[in-house]
Amino acid sequence: MTGGALSDWLQQSLDRASDQPLYRQLRDLLLQAVMQGRLPAGGKMPSSRLLARELGIARNTVTEVYETLVAEGCLHGRGGSGTFVADLSADRIQAPAVSAQVEAEAAPALSTRGKLLRAGAGFAPNQWGAFMPGVPDVSEFPTRAWSRLLSRHWRKPAPERMTYAPPGGLPELRAAIAGHLRDARSLNCAPEQVIITTGSHQSVDLAARMLLDPGECVWLEDPCYWGLRSGLQSLDLDLRAVAVDGDGLNCASAEALPAPRMIIVTPSHQYPLGAVMSLARRQTLLERARRWGAFIVEDDYDSEFRYGTRPIACLQGLDRGGRVIYVGSFSKTLFPGLRIGYLVAPPALAAALADGSAELYREGQQLTQAVLADFIREGFLSAHIRRMRGLYGLRRQILREAIEREFGGALTASGDNAGLHLILRLPEGADDRRISAQALEAGIATRPLSRYYADAEKAPAGLLLGYACVKEAMIGPAFSRLAEILRRSI
Ligand SMILES: Cc1ncc(COP(=O)(O)O)c(C=O)c1O
Known part of the structure; x- marks a missing residue:
């Protein structure tokens, strides 16, 4: 968008009858223009004097908006040579790539948003059993x-x-x-x-x-x-x-x-x-x-x-x-x-x-x-939490012991001072997504740690193991099955 087109668009979009101050409206519109790529990265912004004159608003308002957008990292000033649009692409969380399969299945009915949601979907159809993270033992609920x-x-x-x-x-x-x-x-x-x-x-x-x-x-x-x-x-x-x-x-x-x-x-x-x-x-x-x-x-x-x-x-x-x-x-x-x-x-x-x-x-x-x-x-919630805290603490201990028995100090568990899961760290370079998929084929649910990072390529490898919904007697045998897969894969 050229300087003239920008001020025309702003002129049409500013609502002078609105309760929202012009400062806030202008800031939001410029932010939107940068986010949507209407103002390309590196482009020079019109001077505050010129933009204020074209919009018929106080120059202070434009200066203040530019300063806010600079502070927010959306624009940057280069000494005395003007104000420029920042390149926001580098640290933005990238939307997941839409695979050809999702594209083929979804097209043409789904919106871009719908396709992205499906492409990045993380929900698991199976929500119960060893070692599904984040699931409480629902069979202990006081029915x-x-x-x-x-x-x-x-x-x-x-x-x-x-x-x-x-x-x-x-x-x-x-x-x-x-x-x-x-x-x-x-x-x-x-x-x-x-x-x-x-x-x-x-x-x-x-x-x-x-x-x-x-x-x-x-x-x-x-x-x-x-x-x-x-x-x-x-x-x-x-x-x-x-x-x-x-x-x-x-x-x-x-x-x-x-x-x-x-x-x-x-x-x-x-x-x-x-x-x-x-x-x-x-x-x-x-x-x-x-x-x-x-x-x-x-x-x-x-x-x-x-x-x-x-x-x-x-x-x-x-x-x-x-x-x-x-x-x-x-x-x-x-x-x-x-x-x-x-x-x-x-x-x-x-x-x-x-x-x-x-x-x-x-x-x-x-x-x-x-x-x-x-x-x-009537106190049932606090009593249930107290009781389950004891039970989950015991299950966590049994899983830790199973890890120690199978791997000695070669693989370590972390992150389990609270909650319903622990993280089994895997050696650098291990493909935690592949291991998790192999474990699922063997009937063991886990989640790959790299799945939770914005950039999976740079993520450490590991598996999230939930212990809360696994009965005590099942933890050792289920972990031995997982250990076999791990030994073959790392
Ligand atoms: C970090 C985090 N927040 C929230 C939730 C729960 O979400 P909801 O209350 O919608 O079930 C989960 C479930 O796994 C979670 O891991």
Whole structure:
């Protein structure tokens, strides 16, 4: 787009009657133009004086927008010679390549977005047995207590419980979750801040749809959970991978990236590597988010199961600036098929996100929500978590012993101070995807570590092994079968 075409397009797109300040509109439009390639990398921007004159707005407004976009890494200044469009291609998370097979199967019905989603799909059809990561032992769920509560609510349900749910979900469940989170996870939250969803996937989708426009920048941990990455990729956002180390995500290592509007982190138990984010990193993250006007999504998916020490307090409890959106789920603590999760919004956003959820997803399931509220209030949730923590701790120990028996110190396990899986590190150069596929043929489910990295070529090799849904007696024999495959392949 030439300078003249740019100012014509901006002229048509700026809405002078809108409540949104011109500064914000201009910043968003220029960002969109860069993200969509309308303004090619390396191209020179019109001077602030010229653009201001052509748009009939104050020069200060244009200067301020240019400065913001420079700070965000979208433009850069070259001494006194002007302002240029940055090359954003290098560190962007690339969408997966669409294979000829997906292309052939999908064409012509699917959108580009739909094809990309299928090409990068990470879901596994089998969700049970050795060593499926991230799956709790659903056969231990207290079904008698649940069915007693279920019949209490279903005996003569009030008609309003059988209609659509109110925005944010059933008030009794919102209150029960707020109480549980205050006690168990040190959250600062009132019931009105809790918004019931169908799980973390939907919570992140809701937050992204309500808070981000297409093209805006989101930082994801590298490695991270593929499920959330796929969902965000299909919202046309600018996803950037930020490396994690033993202290979690490091803002300092990402200084060259555009400033984000959202950062998604797993501070209590980094997924999938297992680090706990240090206090210093938590404080830096909160301070940067405040400075950038960004939101932090704290995905606290499995930290109730911490072995050896008490669960780590969450990031949300440290937030004084209303920047953290806390995301939780009953997928690990109860069972994934329940499909109930929640987000805890900062007070200023809670009503908007609750309305957004009602409008987008038209929630229901109030009777199930009422059963769950009683289940929490009557102490069944805490008791179940306590009991399962003991059981999973034992299974983790049995798996560690099996690894030691089969490989001595030659292969090591890590990342298992909390949660439902560990990482079996493989020697450099091992093809973890091929090994995982061979194991699956032998009836053993694993996940290749490289699958979780933005750039699989540069990823370390390893296997995620879930121990939670494997009965104690099955762990040794199943690992021996996996060990045979590993010995043949590495
Ligand atoms: C990092 C992470 N977040 C969240 C989830 C759960 O998502 P949901 O609550 O939608 O089941 C998982 C499931 O494996 C996960 O690994």
